[in-house]
Amino acid sequence: MHMLRWMIAAVAIAGPAARAWSDEPEAARAKAPTKTKNVILVISDGLRWQEVFGGAELSLISKKDGGVSDVDGLNRTFGQATPAERREALLPFITNVVAKQGRLFGDVGSESKVTNGMNFSYPGYNEVFAGYGDPRIDSNDDFPNPNVTVFEWLNNKDAFRDKVAAFGSWNRFTAILNRERSKLKIVACWEPPTGPNLTPQEKLLGDVIANTHRLWSDCAYDSFTFFAAHEHLKRERPRVMFVGFGETDEFAHAGQYDHYLRSANKFDQYVKTLWETVQSLPEYRDQTTIILTADHGRGDAPVDWKSHGAKVKGAERIWIGVLGPDTPPSDGKPLPKADQNQIAATIAALVGEDYNAFQPKAGPVIPTVIAPVAVAE
Template sequence: MKILSMLAVALSLSASGAAAADNRVVLVTLDGLRWQEVFRGADPVVAEDPTFVEDRKAVKAAYLDPADRKAALTPFLHEVVAKQGVLIGDRDHGSCARVTNDQWFSYPGYNEILTGRPDPAIKSNDPTPNANVTVLEWLNRQPAFKGKVMAFTSWNVFPAIINSARSGVPVDDGMTTPKPRNAFEAALGRMQAQTPRIWPTVRFDVFTHNYALEALKRDKPKVVYISYGETDDFAHEGHYGLTLDAARRTDGFLRELWTTLQADKAYAGKTTLIVTTDHGRGAGVKQGDWKGHGKGLWPNSDETWIAVIGPGVKAGVSKTSECAGADQVAATALTALGVDWRAFDAKAGAPLDIFKAPAN
């Protein structure tokens, strides 16, 4: 029986490898962007508060005056993904997504997204090398994906979260300027080096985005992880107007990513884009609750959202039978690749029920 079981696993992996040969995944996270902003748009109470918004006139014109506030803030998510793919987490209309870890902040959230399960031992954002194997590391060990997995992040803790030293997955986190391989990257590196840092551990997302975009065009990786950070950092500082600007700017990055993928024959028609967040934010009634997150401090900051668009995704799905979990993202990515997620971790969260039935 043991031999038969091992044979079954081997056959499953072999079949998965064949199915995954042409499939690609781009996984993106927007740090700490609330579902409330994604599905309601700008909060009028916060957006009109001079404590949090310096240029209220500009914010009002951009985000409050439009008839559809959510589309004004994140047009790509609503005009493209919600219609051609799935957008889960609108709690006002019976849709739900959340993290399943008990911390509700970044390292535990990213570990859950990338490994398919929460780890109760992770209780800080310290850059401790992750003892857990992420889906990126596991894929990088498979022959079909070896050397074709890359990560681009704005936060400098990601080399530890992905454990790049052990996993072999290259992580461009912006703390050092990578060696340029063309004139564009040389210019990008100069600008990154010459740009002041607001935050000591986070670079501006424009650099993360453009390094990732250039790698997609040049290197054609099969799996790419991109983590944008400004939506969290501006929020922590209480700059609501800048947080809204960051959300809209990042939505534009997503549109550019998707447009680039669809224009490239290596990716068009075989790439799934998955977008989510590592945690929510406070939703209390006290002034400034939206700035923070964490269990025991900011209620409801476990509430998140998930967006998926790709060739095998059922369009228009907005609800799941149970509240969708961040622990389901890894298995969802593997399913999109055509890989049996149980070969990675049978105890990970199961894939989201968003895929079309296989053709007979």
């Protein structure tokens, strides 16, 4: 006689000895079969947890503290009466889809943090990609990352070779992902789409990039990054992809809260489009997980929201969102701790690989992201 059982022992057993599936060691689920075959990691540089969970901060919709040029107009767009309304106005997809159909970590009571202690970009991206903080990486200087990232590690496996790609607004991604050693497909900053079989849209994008005035020399506009990544996704169908946006960090450092909010809102729209695209393609539909996060946090209003770093209180606080076929919808209960160093192992586990076996220094798989799988006995 056949019967269904949970792979995580005792979940289906009633009684005091039963263990909740979320208490089972995450290493066990790292090896469990998953529905996910593809993962897209999307980062909005320096996007604060405060806006992700509470929407626009009203005290910053001002000329004095937020550098806002049109206070009334920004209030009409993002300054609704309650935090819930402001959150939905600013990040509707993250609020209504990711947080409800997936998991959103980092709110008060389930804080997500950077563990490298430096709280700025290169150390943060290394921690996300490699799974641990490295004291040797203590600046944003342009030097090749000595650490093998989860993307490089996957790309060296037959099932993923040449099916891993990265697109980012910041020029440092070529160093952080060590393009020369890793041989990863990387398009960063003002680089145009390259390679054979480019679509007309990609060729046009290359022309537009070449003829666009550049506000920042080391960071491209997020729209260019998004459209390059989106076209590559549709054309090449990678199994693992990173997309990194930079405008939220640039505008926050400049003290321009209006531009920061609008860039955050665009980020939400880009994520929505990526999700709708993968759900429209047979190779990706119900087989793809999207992970969202930031490389570091920022301080509090009225002054420190512009800044981050080891000396800025609260800059270690981040947020992490996960949406996909293996991640159960939020049940409204407090979520377990999920930190930056756990993202690399989680990416690997979702596609059936055990990154912790390769890199023991990496944090474990994020609890509750991969639900137990029912199999026939």
